[in-house]
Amino acid sequence: MPFIYYFSSILRLKFKLLTPFFSILLAICFSNNAIAKPLDGYCVSKLTPEQARLKKRDTEFNKLVQKNNYDEEPSTTATFFRNGEKFIVETNGFYLQLKKEGEEKVIQKIINFLKAEDRIKYIFITENNWLFIHADYNNYMMELNNPELTFNLEKIIKIPFYGENCNRFERWLEGGCRVSFISHSKTLDRAIISGYHPTDTGLKWTAIEILAGKIKTITSLKERFVVEADVPKYNGAILRARLNRALFYDGHKITELELDLPKKRFSGQYPTWQVRKVDSYRESEQNQTNERIYITNLSFNSKHLNFVIEVKKEADIYTKTIPFAANVDNQNITQAFLSFPDDPRKWGATSNSILFEISGKYQTVLKIPKSYYIPRYLRTLDRVRQQAIEGKKMALDEPAIVFDVVHKKTESSETYYVKKNTSSGQCEILLDPDNPLELTVD
Numbered sequence: 001m002p003f004i005y006y007f008s009s010i011l012r013l014k015f016k017l018l019t020p021f022f023s024i025l026l027a028i029c030f031s032n033n034a035i036a037k038p039l040d041g042y043c044v045s046k047l048t049p050e051q052a053r054l055k056k057r058d059t060e061f062n063k064l065v066q067k068n069n070y071d072e073e074p075s076t077t078a079t080f081f082r083n084g085e086k087f088i089v090e091t092n093g094f095y096l097q098l099k100k101e102g103e104e105k106v107i108q109k110i111i112n113f114l115k116a117e118d119r120i121k122y123i124f125i126t127e128n129n130w131l132f133i134h135a136d137y138n139n140y141m142m143e144l145n146n147p148e149l150t151f152n153l154e155k156i157i158k159i160p161f162y163g164e165n166c167n168r169f170e171r172w173l174e175g176g177c178r179v180s181f182i183s184h185s186k187t188l189d190r191a192i193i194s195g196y197h198p199t200d201t202g203l204k205w206t207a208i209e210i211l212a213g214k215i216k217t218i219t220s221l222k223e224r225f226v227v228e229a230d231v232p233k234y235n236g237a238i239l240r241a242r243l244n245r246a247l248f249y250d251g252h253k254i255t256e257l258e259l260d261l262p263k264k265r266f267s268g269q270y271p272t273w274q275v276r277k278v279d280s281y282r283e284s285e286q287n288q289t290n291e292r293i294y295i296t297n298l299s300f301n302s303k304h305l306n307f308v309i310e311v312k313k314e315a316d317i318y319t320k321t322i323p324f325a326a327n328v329d330n331q332n333i334t335q336a337f338l339s340f341p342d343d344p345r346k347w348g349a350t351s352n353s354i355l356f357e358i359s360g361k362y363q364t365v366l367k368i369p370k371s372y373y374i375p376r377y378l379r380t381l382d383r384v385r386q387q388a389i390e391g392k393k394m395a396l397d398e399p400a401i402v403f404d405v406v407h408k409k410t411e412s413s414e415t416y417y418v419k420k421n422t423s424s425g426q427c428e429i430l431l432d433p434d435n436p437l438e439l440t441v442d
Contacts, residue, residue, distance in 0.1 A: 127189045129143065163178050180195030181226060352374070
C-alpha cells in the first residue's frame with residue numbers, strides 16, 4: 001500500500017507539472033487552426049438564369065477585376081509628335097508614307113530605298129523620335145527631328161546585323177542574309193539588337209543598343225537573345241536567351257533570373273515560357289505598383305508540369321516560385337491570375353476545382369463533382385454593373401469571379417460565382433482551404 005500511494009503521488013505531481021505545457025500546446029493548435037480556416041470571407045453562390053444571361057452578354061466584364069498588360073505587337077504603323085501635333089508613319093511592306101493624324105492627305109511617300117526583293121515587316125518610333133524599320137534583308141533607322149516635316153533619304157542609316165553567319169555564296173544564293181530582329185524597349189527608350197555584324201575580318205557576333213541615334217555595345221551580353229517583355233515597374237526588360245534562359249536588363253547590367261525548373265536531359269533547355277503582367281486592382285488607385293510579373297507556361301497546353309514563377313524586386317531583381325498544393329491537378333490548370341479589388345492574391349481553376357493563392361501557394365478551395373467540369377475560362381464581374389434585359393434591370397452589386405459547371409454527358413450547365421461574404425447577399429458555400437467542399441449542383 002505505501003508503495004502504491006507513493007507511485008500515485010509521483011504521477012499526480014508529473015501531471016500537474018505537464019498540465020501548463022499541454023494547455024499551451026492546445027492553445028497553439030487551436031490558434032493555428034483559427035488562422036488557417038478563414039479565407040478572408042470568400043464564398044460561392046449561384047447566379048439566377050437572368051443574371052447568368054446578363055453576364056454572358058456583356059463583353060466588358062474583365063475590365064476591373066483582371067487586366068493582362070501585354071506588350072504591343074510589332075506593327076506596320078507608328079506615331080510621333082511634332083510641335084504638339086501627332087503624325088503617323090505607316091507601311092504596306094513596299095514603301096513608307098507620312099500623314100498627319102485624322103487627315104487622309106499623304107505628306108510624303110518613300111518608295112526607292114529598299115532592294116527589289118526586300119519587304120518591310122514592322123516599324124517603331126522611340127520617344128526621342130527615331131524611326132526604326134525592320135525588313136527581310138536589312139534594318140534601318142532614321143531621325144525624325146529634322147526641321148522640315150519630311151523624310152530625308154540621306155539620313156536613312158542601315159543597321160547591318162544578321163541572324164546567321166552566312167557566307168558570300170549563301171548571300172548570292174538567297175539574295176542576302178536574313179537580318180536579326182530589332183526590338184523596342186519602351187521602358188529603356190531604346191532599340192536593342194543582336195547578331196552577326198560585318199567587320200574587317202568577317203562577321204562577328206555582337207549585341208548593341210541604340211539610344212537617340214547613338215550605338216553602344218552591350219558587353220555583358222555574349223549570346224543571342226530576344227526582348228521578351230518590357231517591365232516598366234522594375235525599369236527594365238526581360239530577355240529570352242539561349243536554352244530558354246531568362247535575363248533581366250535594366251540598361252546597365254544583365255541579371256540571370258533563376259528558373260527552378262527541370263531541364264531537358266541532353267540539351268539542358270528550360271521549358272517554353274512567356275511573361276504575364278497582371279494588374280492587381282485597388283479601387284483607390286490603379287497604377288503599376290499593383291502589377292505582378294510572372295514567368296509561366298500556363299497558356300501553352302504543355303506536356304511539362306505547369307509552373308508560375310513571380311519576378312520580384314527589392315534591392316535586386318529575383319524570382320519566387322508559386323507552387324501548387326498536392327491536391328491540385330497540375331497538368332489540368334486553365335487559369336491562375338484572377339483577383340479581387342484590394343486583394344492581390346490570385347484565383348484560378350482546373351476543370352474540376354477552384355484554386356486560390358494562400359500563403360504563397362495555390363490551393364484547392366472548391367471541388368467540382370466528377371460528372372461535371374468547368375470550361376476552360378473563368379469570367380469576371382466588376383463592381384455595380386447593370387444592364388436591361390427584357391425590361392428588367394439585373395445586377396451584381398459587388399465584384400465576382402464567375403464560372404460555369406457543365407454536365408459531361410448532357411452539356412447542361414449552371415453558373416456560380418465567387419464573392420466576398422458580406423452581410424448582404426446569400427452564400428451557399430463558405431470556402432475553407434483546410435477542408436475544400438464539393439459543390440452541390442442542382
